[in-house]
Every structure is written in C-alpha cells, then in structure tokens.
Amino acid sequence: MSRLVIVSNRVGPLKDTGRAGGLAVALVDALTKSGGIWFGWSGEVSEEGTFGAFKTQKTKSVELVQMDMTQADYDDFYGGYANRTLWPVLHYRLDLAVFDRRFEQGYRYVNERFSTRLGPLLKPDDVIWVHDYHFLTFASHMRAMEVNNPIAFFLHIPFPAPEVLAALPNAESIVRSMLAYDLIGFQTERDASNFRRFVEEELGGTDLGDGRLSVAGGEVIAKAYSIGIDAENFAKFTSTLDARRNIDRLEKLMGGRQQIIGVDRIDYTKGLPERFRSFERLLEDYPENRGRVSLMQVAPPSRADLDAYIDIRRELDEMTGHVNGRFADLDWTPIRFLTKSFTRRALSGIYRASKVGLVTPLRDGMNLVAKEYIAAQRPEDPGVLVLSRFAGAAEAMKEAIIVNPHSPEEVAAGLQRAITMPLDERRDCWKIMFDRMCKEDAVAWSRAIMDDVVKCRSGNTVRPH
Numbered sequence: 045m046s047r048l049v050i051v052s053n054r055v056g057p058l059k060d061t062g063r064a065g066g067l068a069v070a071l072v073d074a075l076t077k078s079g080g081i082w083f084g085w086s087g088e089v090s091e092e093g094t095f096g097a098f099k100t101q102k103t104k105s106v107e108l109v110q111m112d113m114t115q116a117d118y119d120d121f122y123g124g125y126a127n128r129t130l131w132p133v134l135h136y137r138l139d140l141a142v143f144d145r146r147f148e149q150g151y152r153y154v155n156e157r158f159s160t161r162l163g164p165l166l167k168p169d170d171v172i173w174v175h176d177y178h179f180l181t182f183a184s185h186m187r188a189m190e191v192n193n194p195i196a197f198f199l200h201i202p203f204p205a206p207e208v209l210a211a212l213p214n215a216e217s218i219v220r221s222m223l224a225y226d227l228i229g230f231q232t233e234r235d236a237s238n239f240r241r242f243v244e245e246e247l248g249g250t251d252l253g254d255g256r257l258s259v260a261g262g263e264v265i266a267k268a269y270s271i272g273i274d275a276e277n278f279a280k281f282t283s284t285l286d287a288r289r290n291i292d293r294l295e296k297l298m299g300g301r302q303q304i305i306g307v308d309r310i311d312y313t314k315g316l317p318e319r320f321r322s323f324e325r326l327l328e329d330y331p332e333n334r335g336r337v338s339l340m341q342v343a344p345p346s347r348a349d350l351d352a353y354i355d356i357r358r359e360l361d362e363m364t365g366h367v368n369g370r371f372a373d374l375d376w377t378p379i380r381f382l383t384k385s386f387t388r389r390a391l392s393g394i395y396r397a398s399k400v401g402l403v404t405p406l407r408d409g410m411n412l413v414a415k416e417y418i419a420a421q422r423p424e425d426p427g428v429l430v431l432s433r434f435a436g437a438a439e440a441m442k443e444a445i446i447v448n449p450h451s452p453e454e455v456a457a458g459l460q461r462a463i464t465m466p467l468d469e470r471r472d473c474w475k476i477m478f479d480r481m482c483k484e485d486a487v488a489w490s491r492a493i494m495d496d497v498v499k500c501r502s503g504n505t506v507r508p509h
C-alpha cells in the first residue's frame with residue numbers, strides 16, 4: 045500500500061482534542077491506515093520562515109511536518125492572495141477582492157517553497173493529496189522538480205462560474221497550473237462543471253465525459269466528490285456528558301419555547317446579517333412567534349485581523365441590540381449571540397436542543413454544520429433544517445427546507461414552515477438525510493478520491509505540460 049502525503053495550510057491535530065473538525069478526523073483516519081506525512085504551515089511567523097527547521101510530531105504511522113513562514117510570506121500569501129483575493133473571488137464576492145500583483149507573486153513563491161521543502165521527504169510510490177485554495181499552483185512546482193507521484197487536489201470552497209473567475213488577473217495561468225494535478229476534486233457538480241467550462245472556454249480543452257478533460261496534450265480528472273462527516277459518530281456525541289449538560293441547560297432555559305440555532309465562523313460568506321434580518325422578519329410577519337421562538341447564533345471570530353471581518357462583527361452586535369431592543373420581554377430574549385467556541389461534543393448537544401437548524405450562507409463550498417445538525421437530532425423527534433440554496437450541501441440535502449438567503453421573506457416563511465412542520469414529515473425528511481449521510485461519510489469521500497487518483501495514474505492518463 046502506498047504512503048499518503050497530505051499537504052494543507054494548517055495541519056492536524058493528530059489526536060481528537062474535542063475541537064478537531066470532522067475533516068481533520070477523516071484525514072487522520074486515512075493517514076493512519078496507509079501511514080504517511082501531513083505537511084503544512086506551523087501557524088507561526090519567524091525570520092527564517094520556510095528556510096527554518098521543520099517542526100515535527102510523530103505517532104506510530106503518521107508524521108506531522110510543519111514549517112514557519114516569514115512575515116512577508118504571511119502578508120502576501122496568507123493574508124493577501126489566499127484570503128483577500130482568492131477567498132472573495134471564489135465565493136463570488138468580486139466587490140471585496142483585492143488585486144495586488146505582490147500578493148500573487150508571494151502566493152506562487154510560498155507554493156514553490158512548500159514544494160521545494162516537501163520534495164526530499166517523498167518516496168517514489170507516495171500518493172500526494174493537496175488541500176484547498178492556498179495551494180492551487182503547488183503541483184506545478186512539484187512537476188517542475190520532476191516529481192512524478194500521483195497528486196490529487198481537493199477544493200473545499202466553491203469554484204465560480206468562468207464569467208466571475210475571468211475577473212481574477214492571470215486566472216488562465218492559475219488554472220493552467222492546476223492542470224499539473226492528476227485529479228481535481230470539487231464539492232459539487234456545479235463547481236466541477238464551472239471548472240471544466242473554464243478549461244474548455246478559456247484554455248481550449250475538451251470535455252471527454254466522466255469528469256475527464258483533455259487539455260494541452262494531457263488529461264486530468266475534474267469531478268465532484270462532496271465531503272461528508274462521520275455522521276454515526278457525531279450522533280453518538282449527543283449522549284456524552286458534555287452534550288447532555290448542554291441539552292439540560294438549554295431545555296431548562298427555554299421552558300417549552302423553541303430555539304433556532306446557527307453555528308458559523310464569523311465570515312461574510314456565511315450570510316449572518318441577512319440571517320438576523322430574516323429572523324426579525326419572522327417576528328414581524330408571524331407575530332405568534334414573539335415570546336416563543338428565539339435564535340441562538342454561535343459564531344467564533346476568524347481571521348479577525350481583516351477589515352471585512354471586523355465590520356461584520358460590529359454589524360452583528362448592532363443588529364442583536366436592535367432586534368432585542370425591539371422585541372425582548374421580561375422573560376424572553378429574541379437573539380442570543382455567542383462568540384465562543386465549543387467542543388464538538390458540547391456542540392452536538394446544542395444542535396439537539398434546537399428545533400430548527402438555520403444554515404444560510406450566501407455561498408459555501410459544502411457547509412458541514414448542516415450535516416452536523418442533522419446527525420445530532422433525536423430520531424423519534426427530529427428538528428428541521430432550513431438551508432441556503434447557495435450552500436454546496438443543498439445539492440444532496442433536498443429534503444431540507446431550501447431558501448434564498450437574500451430574501452428575508454423567503455427565509456422567514458421557511459422558518460415558519462419548519463417551526464410548524466408535523467412530526468411525521470419531520471421524521472421522514474430527517475431519516476432520508478441521515479441515512480444518506482451515513483453512507484456518504486468522510487471516509488467514503490477520502491477513499492473515492494484516493495481510488496480515483498491511483499486508478500487514473502495506473503491507467504493511460506497522461507499529464508499535460
């Protein structure tokens with residue numbers, strides 16, 4: 045069996061500390077089975093940066109290998125091109141994107157530095173799996189170093205329509221670099237077909253069907269592999285002590301009232317101000333919910349040094365004050381806005397105690413919260429998921445109430461339907477989604493990608509140059 049080498053911006057943790065996301069757990073699982081390396085940034089900035097010594101951590105079969113970056117790398121690569129350019133563009137937010145050629149140079153440089161450092165650690169039959177928008181050009185640097193191992197890539201965030209991506213300076217050159225991967229995985233059919241269309245329309249490629257593209261004398265696979273969670277395990281979290289404590293506290297606090305739950309990193313893609321407005325609209329248009337239904341939004345800050353993120357935080361604080369000032373009563377607070385983070389076990393209890401899961405990003409690669417909410421429900425009396433049509437999760441979770449997050453009326457009507465949905469209907473919808481999630485879980489996702497990348501290299505696929 046080949047060794048697996050995973051490359052991602054942040055690595056680990058190897059042990060489930062309770063905070064590790066489902067993704068980290070799935071990757072550790074894949075790594076433990078085949079043995080291998082998880083390679084990435086240490087999260088630290090130092091003067092030596094990528095020229096410094098590796099920071100390593102080892103278990104029996106898996107090694108974490110991390111290195112620092114310099115402040116300039118961090119500013120141009122991470123804070124710059126990754127998070128001020130690619131993140132907004134790939135989420136269709138050209139209005140928030142910053143285009144600065146230093147950022148792009150820094151991005152390519154850090155991709156090259158990471159591949160240069162990884163090269164000597166590789167063995168001839170290793171399979172390399174690179175993650176996310178930080179490393180679009182990584183494989184092209186590896187190929188320039190004559191690394192011939194199979195390299196798969198998975199994009200966790202959306203891939204926009206070619207008409208949008210075309211606004212990114214040098215988009216063709218970035219996408220051409222991506223063709224050095226053997227396989228490029230996307231969250232949804234829509235993302236994969238956007239990519240294939242870009243390659244056809246802008247790079248003169250040919251769609252061969254089955255996700256295969258022929259371009260510049262070579263072939264690449266560009267297909268959807270939607271990411272799953274470890275649904276059965278997540279469901280089990282709800283009987284842990286941490287979860288039961290939260291269920292008890294919330295049920296006591298609500299005293300028969302209903303709670304809508306939102307859980308997101310603070311990010312402009314998550315549609316949080318729009319969500320608060322929709323909840324306000326619910327109280328306006330369906331006044332019977334006043335005093336009876338509240339919204340709890342759990343949103344730990346992320347990338348707190350970027351302006352766009354500071355603005356949202358301020359806006360959400362103001363909106364919470366506005367809605368609560370307008371509707372609160374002696375014994376009822378309409379919106380509770382918590383900016384702390386919870387362990388996954390504690391979170392499962394919060395989901396279970398909430399009658400409605402409200403997941404309304406303006407754009408999202410997949411959205412794992414939608415899946416976690418369903419996994420945490422009581423099979424005999426499950427809650428209802430209200431889900432944005434712009435979350436990748438909407439492609440497979442059709443039994444949820446699908447809404448347009450830009451329309452407060454539509455979201456409010458969806459919430460009202462969720463709050464009043466009869467038990468039979470709730471059970472039926474929940475069961476279909478839960479069973480599907482158990483089948484299409486995180487392990488199945490990583491296995492499908494690994495099988496395909498190995499197959500395509502042992503077949504007759506030729507890499508483009």
Ligand code: ADQ
Pocket residue numbers: 065066067200201271307308309342343344384385386387388391408409410411412413416
């Ligand atoms: P994210 O944008 O981070 O991920 P998401 O898929 O929702 O979005 O995952 C967030 C994770 O963080 C969930 O597992 C959630 O439980 C956890 N989390 C959020 N708030 C928390 C809190 N307060 N306490 C504890 N945990 C919290 C990116 C893409 C997504 C894609 C994933 C995986 O943007 O579209 O689904 O990668 O591919």
